[in-house]
Amino acid sequence: MAEPDDRVLHLAGIRKSYGSGEVESEILHGIDLTLRRGEFAALIGPSGSGKSTLLNLIGLLDRPTAGQLHIDGEDSGRLDDTGLTRLRGQRIGFVFQHHHLIPAFTAEENVAMPLLVARGRPDAEMFARAGRLLDQVGLADRKRHLANRLSGGQQQRVAIARALVTDPSLVLADEPTGNLDTHSADDVFALLREFNRRQHTTFLIVTHDPRLAARCDRIVELVDGRIVADRPPGPA
Amino acid sequence: MKTWLPFEWIAAVRFLREGRMQSLLIIVGVGVGVAVIVFMSALLSGLQANLIKRTLSSQAHITLLPPEEIARPQQATDATALRLQKQAQRLRAIDQWQTLRDRLETWPEIAAVSPVASGPAFAVRGEANKAITVVGIEPERYNRVISLAERLTAGQLRVGAGEAVIGIELARDLGAEVGDKLRLSAADGRSDTLTVTGLFDLGNKGVNARNVYVGLRTAQSLLDLVGGVSSIDLALHDLDLAEQLARRIAGEIGLTADSWIKTNAQFVTALTSQRVSSNVIRFFIALSVAFGIASVLVVSVIQRGKEIGILRAMGATQAQMRRIFLLQGGIVGFFGSLLGSALAWSFLMLWQLLARNPDGTPMFVIGVEPGLVALAAGGASLVGILSALLPARRAAQLDPVVAIRG
Numbered sequence A: 001m002a003e004p005d006d007r008v009l010h011l012a013g014i015r016k017s018y019g020s021g022e023v024e025s026e027i028l029h030g031i032d033l034t035l036r037r038g039e040f041a042a043l044i045g046p047s048g049s050g051k052s053t054l055l056n057l058i059g060l061l062d063r064p065t066a067g068q069l070h071i072d073g074e075d076s077g078r079l080d081d082t083g084l085t086r087l088r089g090q091r092i093g094f095v096f097q098h099h100h101l102i103p104a105f106t107a108e109e110n111v112a113m114p115l116l117v118a119r120g121r122p123d124a125e126m127f128a129r130a131g132r133l134l135d136q137v138g139l140a141d142r143k144r145h146l147a148n149r150l151s152g153g154q155q156q157r158v159a160i161a162r163a164l165v166t167d168p169s170l171v172l173a174d175e176p177t178g179n180l181d182t183h184s185a186d187d188v189f190a191l192l193r194e195f196n197r198r199q200h201t202t203f204l205i206v207t208h209d210p211r212l213a214a215r216c217d218r219i220v221e222l223v224d225g226r227i228v229a230d231r232p233p234g235p236a
Numbered sequence B: 001m002k003t004w005l006p007f008e009w010i011a012a013v014r015f016l017r018e019g020r021m022q023s024l025l026i027i028v029g030v031g032v033g034v035a036v037i038v039f040m041s042a043l044l045s046g047l048q049a050n051l052i053k054r055t056l057s058s059q060a061h062i063t064l065l066p067p068e069e070i071a072r073p074q075q076a077t078d079a080t081a082l083r084l085q086k087q088a089q090r091l092r093a094i095d096q097w098q099t100l101r102d103r104l105e106t107w108p109e110i111a112a113v114s115p116v117a118s119g120p121a122f123a124v125r126g127e128a129n130k131a132i133t134v135v136g137i138e139p140e141r142y143n144r145v146i147s148l149a150e151r152l153t154a155g156q157l158r159v160g161a162g163e164a165v166i167g168i169e170l171a172r173d174l175g176a177e178v179g180d181k182l183r184l185s186a187a188d189g190r191s192d193t194l195t196v197t198g199l200f201d202l203g204n205k206g207v208n209a210r211n212v213y214v215g216l217r218t219a220q221s222l223l224d225l226v227g228g229v230s231s232i233d234l235a236l237h238d239l240d241l242a243e244q245l246a247r248r249i250a251g252e253i254g255l256t257a258d259s260w261i262k263t264n265a266q267f268v269t270a271l272t273s274q275r276v277s278s279n280v281i282r283f284f285i286a287l288s289v290a291f292g293i294a295s296v297l298v299v300s301v302i303q304r305g306k307e308i309g310i311l312r313a314m315g316a317t318q319a320q321m322r323r324i325f326l327l328q329g330g331i332v333g334f335f336g337s338l339l340g341s342a343l344a345w346s347f348l349m350l351w352q353l354l355a356r357n358p359d360g361t362p363m364f365v366i367g368v369e370p371g372l373v374a375l376a377a378g379g380a381s382l383v384g385i386l387s388a389l390l391p392a393r394r395a396a397q398l399d400p401v402v403a404i405r406g
């Protein structure tokens, strides 16, 4: 159905263990997974099944113990820390559960942060872009507010704008609505979906909420460090 | 956001501003340390400069004397015995002193050259009789070595024929004032009667009681040194080079050259050990300031773990994280040093108000020089950066996964 270069993410035989020697315990036991451009996938599974561990590997925040991990065709195993950091900065956007904005900066500055980090100096273009994204997430009037002066739902919308500011290939969201009330959760989810439709950005979203998972294109289920199901939504 | 600042500077400044109380406390801590160091340095260099100035108020930086003659009674004939005896009695003189004077005046290190004919004599006035040193000078040249004119308490620096300038101690001992006459008598019955034209106070009791300044000619005839001088006094541009230069002169010209450093060896040693002990104290103050900065930054790295993790997830490199914390150390050091210099300046003003001579004049004038402030600012910034090395390393090596989860 799609060309090979359509693969934003490609995992083959990914394993991850913590500890070493006698106390070594393997959390992920050989994960194979491919995400194509424009996919909007949910990652579900019981607590402790390894969802966050997998997301951290995909996000290049951590290295697998074994297996291959390609982002946009680039083999992460060949990169050193600086190379991983660069690839991460260019291709991946993060949305965390606890919104994780930097309180010393304004909403606008937080959104522009990935560009600032990459370019090394502030410029007008990055703030224009941050401003447009804040408009799109409905926070046009909160641009100059310090991050910690915003409500939880507002902070998460800022975090989404930040994840998208570099125009990444893949956005990873670890329980992005886990800390929000139902109403805000729906808003935030709708925003993610909207960016996916408009820009064909690929999303991988960890969620415990079956209601939200059902609104994704694809549901990947992880149990005890193995993928046990990978299906479109609908009656299982 | 200031558009000309790089990312690391922006983040460092924001982090410091956000941790207001911590930043303020550590800057004050650095400031107190810097203040003590600057205050000590200014006080010590002021004190030492003052001591040296006092010591050198009646001394040349280098004094050239005739080469040491070794009496060698090779053949003990009557003639040599006679000559040996004569040598012992007569003042030794420097040959060709005019040529030498003109030659030394061309040396760039030498500020002034002053030939002197001096020797022992007695000053007699009425009943009073004092052992003194006749010092024959060329007043203009001499004044550039020892500022006699400035130190006059009465009269003028006039040492023409029949004129003499004497110290205030001697004036008191002899009951003489400007305009009075006194008689100088030297060996072999040579004597001269002179009018006192001025009184000086060189800040040294011995010198004030002993030295009688007269014209070079007058001294030469009194001391039987006709056409000769007994020593040449030098003033230098750089005091500290005196000993080196003295060796060079001795080597090149073949005279004995005594530098003030050698003639005041004990005094110079005392100054040096004072400086060494103050350096030790300053080093330990700087060390404790460094530990203070380091501990605050270590805590800050722990507190900001999550933010460091986020920035790393946003693509910030380890090097960027390291620089953010090194900069915080440097900035704290820099602002601490400004505060410290201001504090030191106030201490010094206060000290000058309190430390006064018995007559109410300030003991000596010291200030915080711009150079010292610049040095303190540079030094404290460097110490700040150095003390941030360890915290910055921790920040750079923080595992973003752990930081974000935590």
Ligand SMILES: Nc1ncnc2c1ncn2[C@@H]1O[C@H](COP(=O)(O)OP(=O)(O)OP(=O)(O)O)[C@@H](O)[C@H]1O
Residues within 6 Å of the ligand: A018, A019, A027, A045, A046, A047, A048, A049, A050, A051, A052, A053, A054
């Ligand atoms: N740094 C670590 N060292 C050792 N064990 C770890 C580490 N990180 C995670 N684990 C373990 O790995 C397993 C999977 O954890 P992970 O956080 O990936 O689960 P999860 O699916 O995200 O769970 P949740 O739904 O509760 O967020 C857990 O048993 C956890 O204790």
Ligand SMILES: [Mg+2]
Residues within 6 Å of the ligand: A051, A052, A053, A174
């Ligand atoms: Mg998790």
